[in-house]
Amino acid sequence: MQFAGISVIFVTMSKKAKINQFKCKGCYYCIDVCRSGSITKSGQGNPKGYDYVVVDEAKCTGCGNCYTVCPDCCVDIIETEE
Amino acid sequence: MQFAGISVIFVTMSKKAKINQFKCKGCYYCIDVCRSGSITKSGQGNPKGYDYVVVDEAKCTGCGNCYTVCPDCCVDIIETEE
């Protein structure tokens, strides 16, 4: 696509949360702050014995709230070209 | 003298400062606060070696200022029937 002589590529970037299930301690702060309701308990214990959380990527808006509240640095927000 | 059936005796009380020359340390605070100028250095050393102060009773009004400032409890104010 050409626009005023500059070539512009439209790319849809999508941000998603990824949770490190090994570091998660199950405090569930992230569940509370996720407005899209993407985070739920996994129902599984990680090797440290905590019922870690999982993200429903489909719902996740990548807002980063979970990153901000997590006391254990379990969250990465990853931007992907769709 | 009788007055309305009560006998009244007029007595002139006079208050005077008396300075314990042995305790005086020669700070001369008292000299500064004596409005009547009754206190002067004695020009003599007491056994502790300080040039203690003396009061000129004639001038002293017994106001007690010297008592109030003295850090060494050197002053008595004595009331005497004249």
Next chain:
Amino acid sequence: MSTEKNVLIAGFGGQGVVMAGNVLAYAAVEAGKNLLATVSYGAEMRGGTARANITISDEEIDSPIVEVPNVAMIMNAPSFAKYIETIEPGSHVIVNSSMIDDELIKSKDGDLKITKVDATNHAIKMGNIKVANIIMLGVLVKTTGIIDRDSIINGLQRAFRKDKKGLYYINVQAFEIGYSTKL
């Protein structure tokens, strides 16, 4: 030496590890046995794990150091991972299978006599998740015969005093369930 039982109880802070230890200890006193117990303290407790060691013996107990427990009751996965290797081979180990993966258990059960108890789930069914510890204790007592049933009941009485009568009854019930292994 022969009569000396070194019981290890381990789990999360909230799981009643210390309380289970207390009951066992009181029971031992009631049974006229000697006993020596230590529980985890200080920084050991950060992260919320707890441990109790109760040594019970007919003879005088000299050393307060237990390096190799010969009976164990393990209430969650982290504790299982942490302590299972320290237990004397051939010992009875009661594990809370509600909280510990079967795979994990299997990988370690070589020389140990492991009894799996679905304790937390049973406790939930009983209406109080907190009695999982005493259910497991019931199994432990039954399995090892470490102490007589009546002493445990007395121990429970001592641990849950007047002000905690309600708790006393449900814990007796929990113990009986474990003891009769009606699981």
Next chain:
Amino acid sequence: MSTEKNVLIAGFGGQGVVMAGNVLAYAAVEAGKNLLATVSYGAEMRGGTARANITISDEEIDSPIVEVPNVAMIMNAPSFAKYIETIEPGSHVIVNSSMIDDELIKSKDGDLKITKVDATNHAIKMGNIKVANIIMLGVLVKTTGIIDRDSIINGLQRAFRKDKKGLYYINVQAFEIGYSTKL
């Protein structure tokens, strides 16, 4: 032991007791003698009195403890009262008669060789009350021969450095007055 002189200097804080001690000490160094000095410190100074002990000797000075001075220079009445009894009988004592009652001096001069110096008044006449100490030091040096005159001058130079040149000159003058006892 024979050559050891234990000099006591005592007076009010402001009278330059420590400075007189310094000058004597520097002079002793300049004269190549051994010396050991202590001055009063801490609570001893509350109320404003000061003391210096300077031991001067041709031999090594071992003990830092002076219990019985054998030369003294006393600058005020309280110090006279406090220390006079501690001085070795037969010793030279230079007293500041401007500040110490003649009666008091007389009552104590039994076994001591007392030299009275109207030091404070002379110092006032010289225009600086603070040099009374060095006037007295002049008398002390002359009377006892404890140290040679030149060393004292050197000592004064060391005590009053560049920044205190004015003080140096007046103190030399004060010393000379005392030394020549032109009083």
Next chain:
Amino acid sequence: MSSIIKTQPESIADKSTHYCPGCGHGVMLRLIGEVVDELGIREDMILTAPVGCSVILYDYMNCDVIECAHGRAPAVGTAIKRVHPDKFVLVYQGDGDLAAIGTAEIIHAANRGENLSVIFVNNAVYGMTGGQMAPTTLIGQKTTTSPYGRTAKGMGKPIRVCEMMATLEETKYLERTSIHSIRNINKTKAAIKKAFLNQINGIGFSLVEVLSMCPVGWRLSPQEAQGYIESQMIDYFPLGVYKDLEY
């Protein structure tokens, strides 16, 4: 093509901490890490760790660390900053550390106007030793040494550190924040950054008091702990800037 746009700050070691689930120290660790990364000061920084749950900060922060005696981090930090005026010195303290045993040290470091950044984690309890009363414990709060709840009589009311320190002439920046919600976490980060920049710009003593969750010490769930700050702590410890003297 995908890129990580938020992740654990570089200045923080990639390991699991010993902090309990929901512990505020964890949040603080990340915030400090982010600010350190943003300012690029990791290699110029010396951290003084207190005695308290954060005692092993040296395991978590990728920088030079000294572990101080209980309460003395401000004295230690003072000396380090004097020796290395060109380095960044961070003083991290808990409420027992700063407001009980270390009262004199923080007040005098502040009063001398040491060019330090102090992060004061107020969790109203002695976390490390198992939940005893702290100088900042709220009235009525039950702890292992105030089993019937703290009373003003005999135990006093909680000490408000920012308010007290504001009376010291040489304090330059004092703010109280909280980390019980997204908004407050973001504000806390801004405050940390400001305190750091103050030191870098030679402005002087800055302290950020952070209300922080100690679920284990409070015997609450992490969520309840956040709520406790919101509903109880902030009432007594008003958030806000208590001093800001940039010049």
Next chain:
Amino acid sequence: MSSIIKTQPESIADKSTHYCPGCGHGVMLRLIGEVVDELGIREDMILTAPVGCSVILYDYMNCDVIECAHGRAPAVGTAIKRVHPDKFVLVYQGDGDLAAIGTAEIIHAANRGENLSVIFVNNAVYGMTGGQMAPTTLIGQKTTTSPYGRTAKGMGKPIRVCEMMATLEETKYLERTSIHSIRNINKTKAAIKKAFLNQINGIGFSLVEVLSMCPVGWRLSPQEAQGYIESQMIDYFPLGVYKDLEY
């Protein structure tokens, strides 16, 4: 017929003190003696003496006295008052004692709201040890450890104790007075009396900060020392009531 209408208070021993000429501690001793006499509490009183020039208060006051470690009189007084709530406990402190080494003890005794009367003699210097800088030494003031004069940079500004303590909820009465003139001496006496009565009436923690002459430590004549308070100290340490909560 003649009678003595003013003389040394009975609660004071009839002896010469070791204080230097013109020392403010001497004035304070008499004022305290007068108030003790007026309230008739000598025999019900326990005095905690600090380390400082007033360390041998036991030689001067005719009452039970304990000589405390440097800075710790408020802790000692706390314990004594708790053991004998019906006795009168007087805490006497200097500025080095209270505002330097004893910072934590005074702040926490105050914060706990101990029912104590504290007399704080602020003479802007360490008298007893020979005139070193105190936390209350003025900017520019030369002392034996600030030979070029105190500077705000590196040494900080003088600590204003009343202002700082006013931020503590449980302090009930805080006043700063001076004893450099008749009027101020009289005001000081009134303040002392109020602080004493507060304790007697169970009101709680009271502290009177008194600006006091230390001619020897300041290297000034007694008169100059009075002038120094008037012209220098009061500027920085405003006299007045900082808190008064009788209820």
Next chain:
Amino acid sequence: MPETIDKKSSSVGKKVLLKGNEAVAEAAIKAGCDAYFAYPITPQTETAEYFSKRMVDLNRIFIQAESEVAAINMVFGASAAGARVMTSSSSPGISLKQEGISYIAGAELPCVLINVVRGGPGLGNILPSQADYFQTTRGGGHGDYRCITLVPNSIQECYDMTMAAFDLADYYRMPVFILSDGIIGQMVEPFVMHEYSPMFANMPKKDWALTGCKGREPNVVRTLYMSPADGLEQLNRRLFAKYEKIEAEYRDCQQISCDGADLIIIAYGATSRIAKAAIKKLNKNGKKVGLFRPKTVWPWPGPELVELVKNNKKAKFLVIEMSMGQMIEDVKLSLMDVVKKDWIYFYGMGGGWCPTPETICEKVNEVLG
């Protein structure tokens, strides 16, 4: 693991279960401890926690001080006011109390101090140690003074010795230490919680206490004596006369199968328990090994040790400490002229680390060859 102790003392005479840290607190309370001041520190904190409840219930004095320094000075004040008073801490906190302890000793005030020793130096760790022996027995504070130091090795002794500590403190007017450690403080054992009865028939009256001077001359509590000749020197002579008396009157130790032993282990506190377990094993294996356990480390039971050597001239000695070697100096000092230096062996270890029966057995076998 605090067993609920009934306010009406119905637990008295029964076997109860408490941690060492709790048993000392309950004993203190039963012995009439009026006031307790402390600052939390692991592995001692249970003592403070226990007091925080019981003292409030009993309307006695409990203050969680702002620091160990404040706590010890509160002890100083309360003791001067005539109260029975106690504080407890662990190693770093005890270091901070040294100035105050020196004051209390100098002012001849009674008090009870508990050190639940942990690994050092510095912050060290929170595990058991015995490396504060020098600090406790030689005076970690400045000046010449001593503290009576009792070393329990069971919960029963924690309880009994704490009661005794209060009486000894009042009787001799001096600080008395209970030297505990992370094992003794944290372990639970059944013990009999008997009622308090004073160990001395005539406890001296506290006529020196500060109570207001009504009807008497003012009392002064102080440690300042400007003039050594008529003050400080006298104080020190008086203190040391007292110390000599105590050394004669109040040494205590336990001896187990020392008669005819080839080797005698000298150990106190937790270590002595571990040693006892080892000795039983060794005895079973026919090794003649005995135990000499000081129950007081100041005064040190030296004469008992010398007496023991008189009856058993062949025995070697093995000193075991959870330290790099501190008590061994007392052993040597008391055995000077009696046993050769190289007859005294040492088995010790660095901070926060304890021996096991097994390692002790090894060491014994090594010594016995």
Next chain:
Amino acid sequence: MPETIDKKSSSVGKKVLLKGNEAVAEAAIKAGCDAYFAYPITPQTETAEYFSKRMVDLNRIFIQAESEVAAINMVFGASAAGARVMTSSSSPGISLKQEGISYIAGAELPCVLINVVRGGPGLGNILPSQADYFQTTRGGGHGDYRCITLVPNSIQECYDMTMAAFDLADYYRMPVFILSDGIIGQMVEPFVMHEYSPMFANMPKKDWALTGCKGREPNVVRTLYMSPADGLEQLNRRLFAKYEKIEAEYRDCQQISCDGADLIIIAYGATSRIAKAAIKKLNKNGKKVGLFRPKTVWPWPGPELVELVKNNKKAKFLVIEMSMGQMIEDVKLSLMDVVKKDWIYFYGMGGGWCPTPETICEKVNEVLG
């Protein structure tokens, strides 16, 4: 009595006059002391006062700390930051520093500490004493650690030993004490103020210091080792290996006319000077009396003492201390198996009080009979 010390060191090599308290300060400054932190206390204050001027002149670090506790923790920080650092105090203040000293020893940081010992216990008095010997040599703080302790008996030694102290501290990475007292600190004697030259050819690099981790792995200064096995135990073993090395390498003592002496006085610091005066008198009167003067009290010059006994088997020993008897334990410990206990006599005194040549002569005559 501070003689003005020229900034350009023109006084170097000349005989100058300073108080002991000032000489230590000047030596420190010449030895490159970067930072000094202290709190005033008699009879030590002149050191702080001296520093307060000179350090400002030299643009180095001087802080009058808010307390001794703060001061020692500033020392901890400055040392960790790589600075040469010193503090000074007197007995009660040193007690308050015990926790900090334990931390510094545990963290293996170098620093120089001066204790100008005064009468104790408690506030005591401000006169000279030697009753902090135990505190200094055995560790008044918690845990197992030692501090090298140098004891000057002249102003020259105050100066020289302070310089050495900085080098020893850096070389061995540990705290070094100068054990002074109210006499040594307050007296003035001429001494030669030579320039500083390092006592070790290769001073170790301070690559452990906190300077920001640019270009290297982060440095951590700590004393916490949660796990004893792989941390604290190792630390303590390392410390004691170092201590053994120092005991072998850096003992120091002076012996005067010990050969053939009938009695050897053992004394240090101020007391050794007084003893020397007494010995001269006694020698004049034909009595064969010698002096053994430790210049280090930790490490204790025990082997030298034993060697001395080898060459002189008939000598009795008289230990003289301004204390009720502390160093005498080191004497006995080192002479165990070599000399009988009752061959070792003691002459000591309570707080803040010193012997005179006369009283020493009396005591000697008493012992020699």
